[in-house]
């Protein structure tokens with residue numbers, strides 16, 4: 008209990024980030040700047056292609072375009088601030104700013120997870136129920152899935168924030184992380200956090216488990232169906248429509264496991280932090296690369312757009 012302690016409410020936190028890393032600071036700044044620029048341009052390219060090219064106006068690519076929008080916002084919740092503090096050395100963040108960051112980071116990462124689930128469902132329908140695909144997955148359904156992902160993530164994150172707003176922050180000003188994520192912030196709040204932790208663990212466990220099981224079920228059905236296709240070319244063709252998505256899923260869940268499950272007490276702290284920032288930014292950065300390199304339709308759309316731009320210039 009905080010009573011009895013010298014309780015001065017604080018207005019700002021200090022995000023310790025990577026600590027005192029001295030001469031590595033400019034290097035890290037350049038590394039994260041490069042990551043941020045690649046992420047922004049790659050995802051903007053995907054959004055532009057999906058909007059402009061009419062051959063990509065199908066649910067699968069609408070979902071991909073929306074995923075890219077989410078990834079742009081998601082990286083923008085913490086990378087610009089991290090870059091600024093690496094550049095200026097100013098590590099303070101107001102309590103309000105910190106909670107805003109926490110809210111948007113949480114809501115956007117869970118939207119990303121739900122969109123990846125919707126994309127699995129779309130691939131499941133396309134491969135396991137090809138004849139009913141057009142009836143089951145179309146513009147309106149896709150719009151509902153997108154809207155549902157956004158609303159359920161923002162609602163569940165709002166519940167967490169409402170509980171978090173009731174806790175007070177005193178004494179401990181330092182957050183030992185590079186942005187305001189839930190558990191580092193709860194660590195510095197004073198008073199009783201049991202209800203908050205219970206509510207959050209229920210919400211985050213449901214929020215993580217349900218999409219994971221849905222994705223797993225979809226892919227088990229997809230693989231079983233593909234294995235039943237008699238011809239090799241047919242099998243390869245069916246698999247090629249979901250391979251990019253499968254790689255993105257693997258990277259996403261690999262990253263989640265590395266950041267939240269893998270770290271042990273023995274791993275050096277600085278290494279753990281660099282790992283977790285790297286994996287936090289990895290999925291958004293790599294997603295457009297995978298789609299533009301591996302997916303034939305995105306690839307064609309890109310080539311066509313480049314040719315058009317070149318023709319305009321002449």
Ligand SMILES: *[C@@H]1O[C@H](CO)[C@@H](O)[C@H](O)[C@H]1NC(C)=O
Nearest residue numbers: 054057069072073149150153
């Ligand atoms: C997002 O999804 C909606 C609904 O399907 C679609 O109309 C819109 O074009 C998508 N946005 C992008 C950028 O792909």
